[in-house]
Amino acid sequence: xxxxxxxxxxxxxxxxxxxxxxxxxxxxxxxxxxxxxxxxxxxxxxxxxxxxxxxxxxxxxxxxxxxxxxxxxxxxxxxxxxxxxxxxxxxxxxxxxxxxxxxxxxxxxxxxxxxxxxxxxxxxxxxxxxxxxxxxxxxxxxxxxxxxxxxxxxxxxxxxxxxxxxxxxxxxxxxxxxxxxxxxxxxxxxxxxxxxxxxxxxxxxxxxxxxxxxxxxxxxxxxxxxxxxxxxxxxxxxxxxxxxxxxxxxxxxxxxxxxxxxxxxxxxxxxxxxxxxxxxxxxxxxxxxxxxxxxxxxxxxxxxxxxxxxxxxxxxxxxxxxxxxxxxxxxxxxxxxxxxxxxxxxxxxxxxxxxxxxxxxxxxxxxx
Ligand SMILES: Cc1cc2nc3c(=O)[nH]c(=O)nc-3n(C[C@H](O)[C@H](O)[C@H](O)COP(=O)(O)O)c2cc1C
Numbered sequence: 423x424x425x426x427x428x429x430x431x432x433x434x435x436x437x438x439x440x441x442x443x444x445x446x447x448x449x450x451x452x453x454x455x456x457x458x459x460x461x462x463x464x465x466x467x468x469x470x471x472x473x474x475x476x477x478x479x480x481x482x483x484x485x486x487x488x489x490x491x492x493x494x495x496x497x498x499x500x501x502x503x504x505x506x507x508x509x510x511x512x513x514x515x516x517x518x519x520x521x522x523x524x525x526x527x528x529x530x531x532x533x534x535x536x537x538x539x540x541x542x543x544x545x546x547x548x549x550x551x552x553x554x555x556x557x558x559x560x561x562x563x564x565x566x567x568x569x570x571x572x573x574x575x576x577x578x579x580x581x582x583x584x585x586x587x588x589x590x591x592x593x594x595x596x597x598x599x600x601x602x603x604x605x606x607x608x609x610x611x612x613x614x615x616x617x618x619x620x621x622x623x624x625x626x627x628x629x630x631x632x633x634x635x636x637x638x639x640x641x642x643x644x645x646x647x648x649x650x651x652x653x654x655x656x657x658x659x660x661x662x663x664x665x666x667x668x669x670x671x672x673x674x675x676x677x678x679x680x681x682x683x684x685x686x687x688x689x690x691x692x693x694x695x696x697x698x699x700x701x702x703x704x705x706x707x708x709x710x711x712x713x714x715x716x717x718x719x720x721x722x723x724x725x726x727x728x729x730x731x732x733x734x735x736x737x738x739x740x741x742x743x744x745x746x747x748x749x750x751x752x753x754x755x756x757x758x759x760x761x762x763x764x765x766x767x768x769x770x771x772x773x774x775x776x777x778x779x780x781x782x783x784x785x786x787x788x789x790x
Contacts, residue, residue, distance in 0.1 A: 423534075427661070427662065427665065427773075428450065428773070428777045429653060429777050429778070429780075429781045430450045430777060430780045430781050430785055431448065431449075431450040431451065431562075431773065431776050431777040431780050431785070432448070432449045432450050433446055433447070433448055433555075433558055433773055434446065434447040434449070435551055435554055435555065435665075436554075437505075437507075437546070437550075437551055437554065438540040438542070438543075438545045438546050438548070439507070439510070439540075439542060439543030439544050439545055439546075439548030439550040439551075440507065440510040440512050440515075440540065440542035440543045440545075441507060441540060442506065442507060443504050443505060443506055443507065444505050444507060444550060444551050444553060444554050445488075445502065445503050445504045445505055445554050446502075446503050446554040446555065446557065446558045447500050447501070447502050447503075448490070448500065448501045448503075448558055448561060449500040449501075450777075450780065450785055451490065451496045451498060451501055451561070451562075451785075451788070451789075452496065452498060452565075452780070452785055452786045452787060452788045452789030452790070453495070453496055453497055453498030453786070453789050454495050454496065454498075454789035454790070455495060455496040455561070455562075455564075455565045455788055455789045456494060456495055456564060456565075457487065457491045457494055457495060457496060457501075457561060458494075458560075458564055459487070461560055461563070461564060462485065462557050462560040462561070463483075463485075464560075465556050465557070465559065465560040465563075465765060465769070466483040466485070466553060466556055466557060466560075467483075467606075468556075468606060468764075468765040469483075469552065469553060469556050469762050469765045469766060470483065470762075471756065471762065472606070474622075474623050474626060474757075475619055475622040475623060475626070475756075475757060475758060475761065476756050476757075476761075476762065477754045477755050477756045478754045479509050479511075479754045480509065481505075481507065481508060481509050481550070481553070482508065483505055483553050483557075484505070484506060485503055485504065485505045485557050486503070486504045486505075487501065487502070487503060488502040488503070488504050489501060489502040490502060496561070496789065498789070501561060503554055503557045503558060503561075505553050505554055505557065507550070510542070510543065511753065511754070512542045512543070514543075514752060514753030514754070515541060515542045515543060515753070518749060518751070519541060520740055520741040520742040520743075521738050521739075521740055521741075521747060521749045522738055522739070522741065523730055523731055523736075523738070523749065523751070524730065524736050524737070524738060524749075525727070525730035526544060526547070526730040526731065527544065527547035527667070528541065528544070529741075531545060531546070531547055532741060544667075547667060548667070549667050549668065549756070549759060549762070549763075552666060552667070552762075552763070552766040555665075555666075555766055555769050555770055555773075556765055556766055556769045558769065558773060559766075559768060559769020559770065559771075559772045559773055560769065562772050562773060562775075562776040562788065563768070563769075563772045565776070565788040565789070566772055566775060566776060566779075566788070568788075569642070569779075569788070570642040571640065571641070571642040571643055571775060572596065572599050572600070572640075572641050572642055573599070573638065573639070573640050573641075573768050573771050573772055573775070574598065574599030574600075574602045574603050574608075574638070574639055574768065575602070575608065575636050575637065575638040575639075575764045575765070575767045575768050575771075576588075576598075576602045576608045576609055576610050576636070576637055576764065577607070577608060577609055577614075577618060577634055577635075577636060577760055577761060577764060578634070578635045578636060578637035578723060579634045579635045580618040580621055580622070580632065580633075580634035580758070580760060581618075581621045581625075581632050581633075581634060583614065583617045583618050583621055584614065585609040585610050585611050585614040585618075586610050586611045586614075587610075587637065588610070588637060588639045588719075588721060590704075590705060592641065592719065595639060595641055595719055596641055598610055598639075599639055599641060603768075606761075607619065607761050608761070608764050618634075622757050622758040622761075623757075625728075625757050625758065626757035629732060629733035629734045630728075630732050630734065630757070631728040631729035631730075631731075631732050631755075631756075631757050631758060632728050632757065632758045633668075633725070633726050633727045633728040633729075633758070633759075633760060634726055634758070634760045635723050635724065635725055635726065636723065636724050636726060636760060636763065636764055636767050637721065637722070637723045638721070638722055638723070638724075638767055638768065638771055639719050639720070639721050640709070640719065640720040640721075640771060640775060641719045643709065643715045643717070643719075643720055643775065644715065644717060645700070645714075645715055645716050645717035646714060646715065646782070647714065647715045647775075647778050647779060647782050648710065648713045648714040648715055648778060649713060649714075649778075649781070650712060650713050650714070651713065653713075653778075653781075654710075654712075654713025654714075655710045655713055655714060655715055655720070655778065656674055656710055656713060656722075657713065658774050658777070658778060659672070659720075659722060659771060659774050660672045661774075662770040662771065662773060662774040663722075663724050663767060663770055663771070665770060666724075666763060666766050666767065666770060668726055668727050668729070668759050668763060669724050669725065669726060669727075669763070669767075670725045670726075670727045671724060671725035672722060672723070672724050672725075673722065673723045673724075673725075674707075674708040674710065674720075674721070674722045675705065675706055675707065675708030675721050675722070676706070677708075680706055683706075688706050689706075690702035690703065690704045690705060690706055690707050690718075691703045691704070699717070700716075700717065701717065701718065702716065702718055705718045705719060705721070708720060708721045708722060709721065724767060726759060726760045726763055728758070729755055729756050729757060729758060729759050731751055731753070731755040732751070732755075733750070733751055733752070733755075734750075735748045735749070735750045736748065736749050736750075736751075737749075776788060
């Protein structure tokens, strides 16, 4: 029953949706990293629900840095983030205690934890815990930026609606990352936002939910990071993003559609810039060769499923009676999670990169 992740920068995640606190412990941080509480707050605000496109459970996310920070810098000892839960409505979950929601983790948690799990609001499996991932990510993102590494995620598709892809030009890409990091609903083409928001509102009005794909870019990652075979850059990113509830697929670059190309079309030819930097002329391999970064932008997409809790009647089984039944939910749920997951994806990507960089250069690297 593992709740920790990382090779040398180890994150432990704890809490339940309706318990008193959620939080995270980060162990293996370099001493001397600046901790910007205002930035942590801004990042948490990007995850916070708003309007008709989100759940009406809105938490203030008043976090406490309970250890590991002194005079605004990391000490290098375990850093503990505590975030109180204040907006619980547990009665919504009592009547359906033994009626698992289709597509949610109620049934699997019931089996694994033998009925001892805190089932209220999805318990330990709730998207609520991703607030702690965002706060932890916000501890390492500024240190990565200091090293010239920037990360950004946008909503590439929502239902059948599309945003434009990231640019292949490094300078334009850097500008795009900067721009989307300031947006609450992150799209590259401003015109795409209205249609996507309308699609979420329509799904909500229809007592339904909707999913989509997120696209993330990591720019400025030095070549040579990642391990061969088992702790590959792709494998580590995949493991971190699959920790996010609701993610069901990962693709590096346009991996699946690019399989239609031949080798001569697919291969990324090497070139060299005037200042002697090795680059590739195309980036079909999405910045990774042999599990190791090649210095080009690392681009990946994830599939975010439609929110499981919908307000239409759904078939399920009463686990206590052992009978088929119909579940009709009430309570508060997101009609889509993708616009909230986007900053979570940035955060776990930052943690994955911080861990691999610390593995390669040593744990002091991000504090220097
Ligand atoms: C930020 C965020 C918010 C979420 N909100 C809800 C929600 O309101 N209702 C719901 O049923 N699922 C919600 N989810 C998704 C479930 O937590 C997730 O589907 C469930 O734990 C099962 O995990 P899986 O989809 O990875 O299999 C949310 C996920 C995230 C990341």
